[in-house]
Amino acid sequence: MPRYAMVIDQSRCIGCMACVVSCKRENDVPPEHYRTRVLEMVQGSFPDLTTEMRSELCNHCDNAPCVNICPTGASHHEEDGTVQIDRDKCVGCKACITSCPYNARHINEEHGYADKCSFCQQRLAEGKKPACVATCVGGSRIFGDLDDPQSEISIILRKNSHRVLNKAIGTGPNVYYINQYPKRA
Amino acid sequence: MAFSRRNFLKYAAMSAGGAVLADTPFISAEARAQAEGGNVKYVPTSCEMCFWKCGAVAKVVDGKVVKLEGNPYHPQSRGKLCARGQAGIGQLYDEDRLKHPMILDGPRGEGKYRKASWDEALTLVAKKMQAIANKYGPESLAMMSHGSPGDYFTNVLKAMGSRNIAFPSFAQCKGIRDVAWELTFGHKPGTSCERVDLENSRVIVLFGTHLGENMHNSQNQEFAEAVGRGAKIICVDPRYSTAASKSSFWLPIKPGTDTALLLTWINIVISEGLYDKEYVEKYTVGFDEVKEAVKEYTPEWAAQETELPMSQIVESVRELCRYAPNVVVHPGRHYSWYGNDTQRARAVAILNALLGTWGRKGGMWLPAKAKFASFNDGAPAYPPASKPSLIKGDFPFAGGEGVTQVLRDATITGNPYPIKAWLVAGTNLMKSLPDQRLTRKAIDSLEFFVAIDLFPTETVMLADVILPECTYLERHDGLFKISTREAGVAIRQPAVEPMYDTKPAWWIGSELCKKLGLDEYAAKDNWEGRMRRQAKAWGIDYDQLAKHTGYVTIPDSEKPYITEDNQPVFGTFSEKIELYSDELEGEGFDPVPKYEPIEHPGKDMFRLIYGRSPVHTFSRTVNTQWLWELEKENEVWLNKKEADRLGIKNGQYVVLENQDGVRCNKVKTKVTERIRHDCVYMIHGFGHNAPRLKRANQSGADDQQLITKYIEDPITGGTGMRVNFVKIIKEA
Amino acid sequence: MELSITGTNALTYPVMHVWDWRVAIYLFLGGLSGGLMTMSAINYLRPGRKGPLQSVCCWQIPVLAPILLTIGLIFLGLDLERKLHGYLFYTTFKPLSPMSWGAWIVLIIFPVMILYALAALPDEVKGGMKKGFIKNMADAMAPHLAFLAKLNIVFGVLLSIYTGILLSTFVARPLWNTAILPLLFLASGMSTGAAVMIIVAKSKEVKLFFTKLDIWLILGELLILALMFYGHYTGDAAHQAAIMPFFDSSHGHFPYFLSIVVVGIALPLAIVLKFLEVTGKHTEEVTGFGLFLMNSSAILVLIGGAIVRFALVYAGQLSGYGYTMM
16 A cells, blocks of 8 residues: 655745646636645845745645544545545534644535545546646656655655654644755755 | 546555556557546647647547646657646636627727627628728738737738738847847757757856746756756846746846846956867857957946946856856847847857857757758749838848837838738737837727737727637647757647637638638648648658647757767858857947947836746736636835835835836735845736726736837847836825 | 745635634533533532522523523534535544534533423423423423532533633644633633623522622633733744734734733623622612622623633634744
8 A cells, every 4th residue: 555745846846836727627626726835935135035935735644633623534544644535524614624734725615525635636546646746847746655665755755854844743744845945056 | 526436446556566656647648538438538739828839638528628738748848737738728718708700890999899700700801901902002911920820811911912920029029039149150049949958957047037937838847957956047137036046146137237247257258268169169250359349348347337246247157167068048038128139149149159058968959950841732822022021120130020010110100101901810919019009009090900819808809800719729720840859740739629609710811811812822621631731741640649649759850969970050151150240240230249338217216127927928818717816916026125215015006107107007016125126027918908808807017008118129120128117106 | 034825725814714703602602501501500509508499590591501502503503614414423423523522512411401401490480381291301300400400510511611622622723722721711611601690690699609709710710811821922933923913903913902901801890890799788689789780790701701712713713833934
């Protein structure tokens, strides 16, 4: 059984938003709703500036507050480690949305269920990478199986210092970030 | 849901055994569709959300396009599409599209139209064009265009005897650069794309080129690759762009002084002996003249002129030279900045030549080598021009794409001969030409104006007859020659049938030919038939293109780097790189670029500079659902200190007023450290004045509205548009 | 820091506003009905109480408790995005989910409350009732009133605490994520329960008893509130930021600032009023001014309790490990 995770090479993100739109199309996300986003954070004062580009999505946490809080079992872990939502079981209580430290969830207002990034579960089933990864122009998003020591993602995590967002909260995220700032040798 | 849990688990079990998730989702579009079964169809085609012509694959389910993906075989997309490419479905299903032919029913500009049949509309267009040609001569018919529809109407005009055809992509964009490089190297710096070998570059220099925001797919893929590898980026831009944020050197140059920096760099490169001596010796002419001419441009002087620290000027170019020739000074793209732009482009070309980047790994690859048999489907040669075309104006080096504003001027003045009808296809002239007042005046003085487009833009809604083209997802277009490192051929074919009463441009052009009695120039059968014959003439398997890969490579066409048996061919008179240009000298221009200072804004005025958003293509996509959602309006970037001084807060709406008293829509202020104090920046393409574009109308401000002043580059006719100064008026 | 984000959801950006007044009302009414269960039971069981157990004085309180809880749950139900899926709460039990606990606890609490309410019905009320199931049940339960009252003390406390437990489990919302929050809601629930007792009770003696009791409850509530702020203040950056809205009078945070000011005035003022009343001389009858003092202080307590819920529900959603903290 694979254990899926994503690595985001922040230095390669050029903020083109291809991921944001491809996600919306792939997953039929309603207007004005998003499963992934891109942050651009600029610090300093002219002309001494530095920028962090960071795309964010559901972290598919090992210790997921959303799964813990869900009163009906709609939010659950799959065997591949991903956090998924069984829409039929969702009552729309929104506790999961409030519980997510990463603000990764929203309500599908048309149908009322909670929604979020699924790592494109439907594409994984067809052997394809998530839509955002497949179209990431900068090659910033890398997806793969942590249980396979030879997978690209495992190699990258071995070779690079990496971090997860809000590690101290202890949610055990499965989206890893490398190269917070571009290399400027 | 599109998949069953059982399948998922089956797959999961499989991948536990070491299966790898595929980057390349298909081998053959047809085979992929068969594998998935049901009502799924995959159609390889070419994107037209911008003009990079990426290969796209449309997934069609039950006759609806549900997803667009990048074609992995196509070198412009490499399996990926940008935000706009992904959002192409939004253009296809945009309810604001032009849906049927329309004929003006009232005064021009009031937007009152009546629905017409194609037959009625085309008959009217043919009648009017014929009448004007009869009365004033065929040369009084002019055409402006952008993108693929141009070919079909160029055909109509040429068949009628007019050569007054111009593309704003020349004088309002990259023509200037192309001319300068042709003068220097005898080649444009690229056709399908700039021939920059970014993925192998050690140092990349960008003059205003805002990769990341200027979202050309494969080039950005390579740029990110270079950044990821740790290549050094030297970014010369008054604004801290996305590219600047990736750079080792950000040179926040005083706008309009780029040539000063370039000539100083050339001086340093030569005086410090950092140039590629062997290369310069072997491939160039005019080195000594250049050496002599740039002596006056010292770092001390440049520091003063450009307002950059001298150390930064010197260190950055030394760093560049350290890695030469595996470096590139990007030729740029949109070049109509200050009215002396050919010489800036020449300086860039000369610097590249001195560093020996042309034909070097990490520099600029050599043009792909391929010959295509000429093919015109048996159409007869065009009749000679009724009168010499005006499109080159008084500009000795204007290119064949033409100087758009010359046609506009002639339309207004009637000199040297009257222009009485315009055919405008696929370009929103009100947004692409400087000084909208003149564009409007020209349109008002026309006897007939026909527009062919997808959307009811401000320009289209001034036309007498509007002919609705279908989108790229609904039509065939010519087979495209794609010239990247290799040569190749790509296809555009419909994923779905045209919606509403819209038609492909080829059909409109062809029918127009028939109505004009020019049947021999009309399509023989249909465009697909023509494309098949074209493929045959080129020795390409059409079915391979149409059913399977959407793109085919021309074998042995990729010879990117100079080797002993792969020597560069320069198309100049001397057959060498002309550092010193006899051609320019012959027309009375500086044979080696000279720095010409330009006017700078006075107190409380800011130079208006503009650029692009990664999620929009000019003004074409603001109305597209998913792109509009991401960026509904533009912002005006204002330096933090200036904002504090003027008492303007971040997010506050302001109005800009230019030196001629012209004001724009209200626009949100982005108060930022990311821009110099003497200029303001906004993204081009917003502020539509087109009520039928329900989302885009009046959202954001239109930079073009404020560009009432422009300075024509005397060499090419390019319109320098970054010469407008604005003051900021706080909204009441 | 210049931050720009592309691809945000209105529900969570620029600030989270997932839960609104409906949830605040639910938490307030839930806490209040817990308070009513406990306080009314204390009234029956307290030493020195005179007269028969069933009494006309406060029989309405046990009846009121399930009604208020029902209203609260209706508001909670109104907040569900898929109201028709509500039954799904009862198709599973999730031990890690306080919401699942809450759903099941309600099923136990309602019988406890209702049987208690029936047992507490005095003969004067039952006399006017038609014979039937309710009257039979009331008659059957009457002998067990003392036991049911004890049970209601326990469950009332649990219910009040529960309303705070739900929020306190959200690690993502630092303002809520403190074990002191359930205690705050307990104190507040009990205090508001006492306030309603004061208003509803007819007997001067009962009113005075709860007025005295409430002084301690309010003091407890204020102390816990202060400790909560202190705990956050000494916590990490996210916890510190979480209480900031209450101490920031600028435009965006003014409602929170105001809520602290109002609570800071209302509750101490209630204490003062109660103190005046308790220390004053009393006749057997409730005099007009005394009644006014007791009732107005009770109303201040209810206002304070409601504001605490509203302010915490909203401010808690402002708190978080913001985009720039990650």
